[in-house]
Amino acid sequence: MPPPEDVPVIAIDGPSASGKGTIAQGVARVLGFHYLDSGALYRLVALAARRRGIELTAEQPLAQVAAGLDASFEGDEVILDGERVTDTIRSEPVSQDASKVASHPQVRAALMARQRAFRRPPGLVAEGRDMGTHVFPDARLKIFLTASPEERARRRYKQLIDKGMDVTMIDLVRDIAERDRRDRERAVAPLKQADDAVLIDTTSLTIDEIVNAVVARYRSLTS
Numbered sequence: 001m002p003p004p005e006d007v008p009v010i011a012i013d014g015p016s017a018s019g020k021g022t023i024a025q026g027v028a029r030v031l032g033f034h035y036l037d038s039g040a041l042y043r044l045v046a047l048a049a050r051r052r053g054i055e056l057t058a059e060q061p062l063a064q065v066a067a068g069l070d071a072s073f074e075g076d077e078v079i080l081d082g083e084r085v086t087d088t089i090r091s092e093p094v095s096q097d098a099s100k101v102a103s104h105p106q107v108r109a110a111l112m113a114r115q116r117a118f119r120r121p122p123g124l125v126a127e128g129r130d131m132g133t134h135v136f137p138d139a140r141l142k143i144f145l146t147a148s149p150e151e152r153a154r155r156r157y158k159q160l161i162d163k164g165m166d167v168t169m170i171d172l173v174r175d176i177a178e179r180d181r182r183d184r185e186r187a188v189a190p191l192k193q194a195d196d197a198v199l200i201d202t203t204s205l206t207i208d209e210i211v212n213a214v215v216a217r218y219r220s221l222t223s
């Protein structure tokens, strides 16, 4: 087994609904790499905390929840305390709660080793807000995805309606803006483009075009 630092990482960061998860999974599939959805971990902490009646301002109890999270990823399914929570963690209330718990430094610290453990041969595609800036600063390739706020709201609306969730465009535009502001303005590991990240505005690009562009750039670095 090579040391973790020898295992290549592609870090994909960006604001909500910019397409990070979709693109990261596509790139991982093409390259045969592992995939880390770091946002799911913050979502799981938020859901577990709510279920235990823990206030989202209570940093130390939240960090304990994060450190002891009984969660696993099985294919496309997310399991918490033995229960399938794949769709539950994607709801807008959990999205907002995840952004709140993620503002606590002790929660972020408690999740660090868990995220880094995903770095296994032959490689990892990791997506979130601080993959390139904090969790994998030595990533072989760093991508920062953006899209216009209107396009991101349209994508999220379609995604949640397709899952049968009851949402409105007006609420989504507000929720996305609020979450992005909180994620950008927090003191620790805020959402921001790493200095050495490649910026891709995905507003008018298809999923295939973006996946192909990221894979081509990665291969150009390694050939």
Ligand SMILES: Nc1ncnc2c1ncn2[C@@H]1O[C@H](COP(=O)(O)OP(=O)(O)OP(=O)(O)O)[C@@H](O)[C@H]1O
Binding pocket: 014, 015, 016, 017, 018, 019, 020, 021, 022, 023, 039, 155, 156, 158, 159, 202, 205, 206, 207, 210
């Ligand atoms: N380039 C694109 N064109 C059209 N739809 C897209 C594109 N990229 C992603 N989508 C769709 O937008 C929705 C949101 O994408 P995704 O969940 O990957 O975003 P995300 O950045 O990971 O969001 P979050 O950080 O909030 O979890 C999905 O339904 C996805 O299929």
Ligand SMILES: Nc1ccn([C@H]2C[C@H](O)[C@@H](COP(=O)(O)O)O2)c(=O)n1
Binding pocket: 016, 017, 038, 039, 040, 042, 043, 095, 098, 099, 102, 103, 127, 128, 129, 130, 131, 179, 183
């Ligand atoms: N690396 C990460 C990933 C996620 N978060 C926080 C901030 C997000 O609003 C929330 C949910 O993430 P998503 O599933 O939308 O990617 O979790 C973070 O702070 N750092």
